[in-house]
Amino acid sequence: MTAEKIDYSKTLNLPQTDFPMRASLPQREPLLVARWEEMNLYKKLREDAKDRPLWVLHDGPPYANGNIHIGHALNKTLKDVITRSFQMRGFNSNYVPGWDCHGLPIEWKIEEKYRAKGQNKDEVPINEFRKECREFAEGWIKAQTEEFKRLAITGDFEQPYTTMNFRAEARIAGELLKFARTGQLYRGSKPVMWSVVERTALAEAEVEYHDVESDMIWVKFPVTNVAELADAHVVIWTTTPWTIPGNRAIAYSPKVSYGLYEVTGAENTFGPQAGEKLIFADNLAEDCFKKAKLTFSRLRDVSVEQLHGMTAAHPLKGFGGGYEFVVPLVSGDHVTDDAGTGFVHTAPSHGREDFEAWMDAARELEARGINPAIPFPVDDAGFYTSDAPGFGPDREGGAARVIDDNGKKGDANEAVIKELIARDLLFARGRMKHSYPHSWRSKKPIIFRNTPQWFVYMDKELGDGTTLRSRALNAIDDTRFVPAAGQNRLRAMIENRPDWVLSRQRAWGVPICVFASEDGAVLVDEAVNERILTAFEVEGADAWFAEGARERFLGNRANEPWEQVTDILDVWFDSGCTHVFTLEDRPDLKWPADLYLEGSDQHRGWFHSSLLESCGTRGRAPYNAVLTHGFTMDEHGKKMSKSLGNTVLPQDIIKESGADILRLWVMTSDYWEDQRLGKSIIQTNIDSYRKLRNTIRWMLGTLAHDEGEEVAYADLPELEKLMLHRLSELDELVRNGYDSFEFKRITRALIDFTNIELSAFYFDIRKDALYCDAPSSLRRKAALQTVRHLFDNIVTWLAPMLPFTTEEAWLDRYKDAVSVHLEQFRTIPAEWNDPVLAAKWDKVRDVRRVVTGALELERADKRIGSSLEAAPVVHITDASLVSAVQGLDLAEICITSDITVSDQPAAGEAFVLSDVKGVAVVSAKATGTKCARSWRYTQDVGSDSAYPDVSARDAAALHELKALGRLD
Structure with missing residues (x-):
């Protein structure tokens, strides 16, 4: 040859x-999904890892009511990467996906279907309605399962957990009964966040804040029992005029300086006129008078001693034949002189701080002959009740309304303001833009209203010197948080949260399956509880609503005056119990979980409710670590929204580029923060x-x-x-x-x-x-x-x-x-x-950088094409660099045909890099002949007569290939 x-x-x-080279991921990935399904990869993973220690990430359940969005993709990808990484590092990292199925969003969808047909949900038997809710959730679980699989999420999709599974509903009910059995559950009347549109109480986790423009008013309360202030008024400020009928007190602060002021001049004929005397916090008086377009003078101090025990007349006194009670001034820690008047209008029916201030003072007020009862001025539809005389059902034309069924402002504000003006007790009015709570489902504003609800105590002593709050705070200290700031965030929420309101006035969910007396005492009877839980296991929570349920569960106590509670449990209690019917009940998992992972909003959601539920029943958190991620913005940092047209759907990315590209985006993002x-x-x-x-x-x-x-x-x-x-x-x-x-x-x-x-x-x-x-x-x-x-x-x-x-x-x-x-x-x-070797090669690579820099210059100036056409001289005067390259084939390392190394300085012009001292390169072209096989220039091309146009190295390789029969 x-x-x-x-x-x-x-x-x-x-x-x-x-x-x-071309990935074609959108076409290839589904084939791999099908392969994994056919071979049952999940089962093989479990079999392969059965003898390894368990490592469990417990899935926070997404809601089963729509296609997955980019937040789902981010969340599930992170979970999948984590479980896979532990699986490939010696653990049995079993991932069991789950779904949240109960609650208002699904119920709302079924109601919308009824409304479209002109039907009334309340006319449908409740268990028929619940059946439709269940079927709706089942459909979306199937849809989301396929979408998650397309993302390459590997888990037990054949046996996921769902909060509507009969076993799960029984376990949720069992956890509620534990709270009842230990005296932690009680019925109380407190102001709660209430959605008029959805007709239910809401948890903090179900509320989001949006800017709104509200009416704001300054109202005068005539002083009634301090002789030297008999002609003065205490002035309050509020952005909720509709709460004035619910006013029962005025809060002040002993830490604030107050004064008596006199109006000396008025620009308007409306409102305060010259000679009127008003009490304000000194730091706020000037601003308030300016807003009312008044001039004023300060007469004297008003002492804390005068304020303590002071009463005022309600500004609506006599209206509708009501409001005859006195309005006491009470001390409140929440009062400041940063804004308003320095006095806080206190309507215990309509605010948490108002309620707490009123309750703190209740015993003292009762001793002074003041009735501490809290009214119910607004009903579940946002209408005034008979506890708001003149504005309720007795009003000509019907009760005024705070918010209507569409979430729009009703006529309550104007009705109240009109009456205050008529009484000359409105100091000033205006408009204010501020952040206000809205339901995250309906996106409509909510109100705070006093209503009977079921609560769990946060601060009741539990028999071991602890309270639910102290247990939860201790558990937070024992939990690893990533990022660490999550610990302080959750701690602050637990430190300041009120009692946990569990009840919802809806139909789809696990009921608060207790019987109560007229005064709210809970029946604790193990035989009754056993009948309830056994029925739930077999029939699900529908059993509670079946005909004859009261008699069935009470048994021989049915003739006693126990009331069957029909409220539904907050869905956060449902999801807070997932650790029970998933981690505890499944032998392929363990309790507590190694990790909970969700978005940072879950500090007030799932992390929070799971912590409280577990601490209330087990004394510790159901997780050892909590990892949070941020939210996905568009590439300009704006929140994604359909109205802006800037949403990015995971389905679109997968269809166009492939799931691995979407996953790579997750992996390269600073996901702890909001990402783009x-x-x-x-x-x-x-x-x-x-x-x-x-x-x-x-x-x-x-x-x-x-x-x-x-x-x-x-x-x-x-x-x-x-x-x-x-x-x-x-x-x-x-x-x-x-x-x-x-x-x-x-x-x-x-x-x-x-x-x-x-x-x-x-x-x-x-x-x-x-x-x-x-x-x-x-x-x-x-x-x-x-x-x-x-x-x-x-x-x-x-x-x-x-x-x-x-x-x-x-x-x-x-x-x-x-x-x-x-x-x-x-x-x-x-x-x-071998760090010593690595340090040596850092030096070698420094030398190489100088050589390749010189070659690039030669190539740019067209003096060489390939680097193999070069044979530079490298002058190295740094002894450590000389030592590093000694014994190495620097030509091979620099991909040149030859290199000469000299320890002498370059005599003439040479290429250098400022950050590599002691190295200079003088370029030169390679001599010899170009090998026809390797393209190197060598002196030994032609030394083998059998292969005269290749180098000796290549000729030897060809002889060897021929001997092996690999050379045709």
Whole structure:
């Protein structure tokens, strides 16, 4: 065979792989989902890990009422990455997905369907209505399951948990009965957040705040019992004029300075006129008079002693034949002189602080002959009741209304203001823009109204010297929070929260399945409770609403005057119990969970309710750690909304780019904070993915020639040892990153490693040896072995993050493999860690940077094309750098045909880099002849007559290939 007849490209070990450069993820990923389904990957994972220690991330349940959105995708991807990472690090990391199924959003959807047909929900038998709610939730669970699977979420989707499962409903009811049995449950009357639109009480977690413009008024209360102030008025300020009929007190602060002021002049004929005397906090008087367009003078101090025991007449006294009671002044810690008048209008029916101030003073007020009863001025539909004389049912034209069924402002404010003006007791009025609570479901404003509800005590002593609040605070101290700020946030919420209101006035959910006396005492009877829980296990919570339920459950006590409670449990209590019927009840899980992971809003939601429920029944939190993520904004940092047209749907990203791209975005985001998403951000991740994929593809192509030969570590060239050292460093970084949930740190390190240290350094250098060296070459075998280690480690490290791509790559490399997801992270030998070698090669790479910089200049000036046309002279005057490169083939490292190293300074013009001292490069062209196979310029081309146009190295390789029958 003569040289002319040889196509040298066919003698090279060029990469060969079926792993395509073009990912086509939207087409390939569904095929892998189908493969995992067919092989039941989840079951194989459980079988494979059955003898390993359990590590459990407990799923916070999404709501079953619509397609998944980008928040779901972010949340589920994080959970999936975490569980996969622990699974691949020696744990049985079982993930059981769950769904929240009860509550208002689903009930509202079914009601909307009825309204569209002209039907009234209240005319439908309750269990028929509940059946429709259940079917609605079931449909969305199925839909979301498929969407989560398309995201590559792996978990027990065949046996998920749902809050509407009969067993779950029984366990939720059982937890409620534990609170009842231990005396923590009570019926009370307090102002709660109330949705007129939805006709139910709301929890703090169900409320969001939006800016609104409200009426604001300053109201005069005539002083009645202090002789020297007999003609004076105490002035209050409020943004809820409709609460004035509910006023029962005025709060002041002993820490605030007050004064008596006289009006000296008025611009308006309306309102206060000259000679009127008014009491204000001194720091606020001038601002208030200015708003009313009045001039004034200060007459004297009003002491705390005068305020204590002072009473005033209600400004509506006599209206509608009511409001004849006196209005006492009470001390309140919540009163300041930062805004308003320094006095706080106190309507205990309509605010938590008002209620607390009134209750704190109740005993003293009763001793003074003041009735401490709290009225019910507003009903569930937002209308005034008979407790608001003149505005309620006795009003001509019917009761005034605070908010209507559509969440719009009613006529209550104007009715109250009109009457105050008629009585000349309105100091001033205006409009104010401020943040106001709205229902997060209906997006409509809510009110605070006094209504009987069921509560759990926060501060009742529980028989062991603790309270629910103290238990919860101790549990927070014992919990790991990531990020750490979450601990303070949850602590502040627990420290300041009122008693836990459990009741909702709805139909779809687990009932508060207790019987109570007329005065609110709860029946505690184990036989009754047993009958309830047994029925719930078999029939679900529908049993509570079935005909004859009272007699069935009370049994021989049915003739006693026990009232069957029909309120529904707050859905946060439902989800707060998931640890019971999931972690405790399933043998493939454990209690407490290692981790709870949700959005930061769940400090007031699921983290919060789970903490209270578990502390109330078990004395500790149901989790060891809490991890929170932020929310997704558009790429300009604006909140996503349909009205702005800036929403990004995960389904669209998956359809256009693939789920692995969406997952990579999650992994490269600072997800602890609010993160951004848009087309340009997705494109950035596509670019990063493409480079990563091409690196994997090159390794697969190169490993097509790998015959699995092993080279002892001691015999490896330094360059290979350096790469193994980097794997050792990365192994520590990756494992620590997964432990600390710092995924961006992992992805950044791996992307940089593959781009900079592999593609642009190691692979670039070793391509010549891998492609051209003889099969027997130690250098080539060492390089193949190193690429093998690189592939196995990088692909398994990436597998939790990019499950589709890594599966495709793994199956291409290992044809008989089942799945990369059944693999473990590789164990790195201790000998690979060689920081001394790494420090030496840092110096070598500094020298290389100067050489490659000089070559780039030569290439730019067209003096050379390929770097193999160069044979520079490298002048190294730094002794440590000379020592570092000694014994190395610097030409190979710099990818030139030759290099001369000199320890003398460069005599003439030379290329230098300012940050690498003691290195100068004088460019020169390579001499010799270009090898037709490797394209290197050498002096020994033609030394082998059989292959006269190649170098001696390449000729030897060709002889070896021929002997092995690999040369056609």
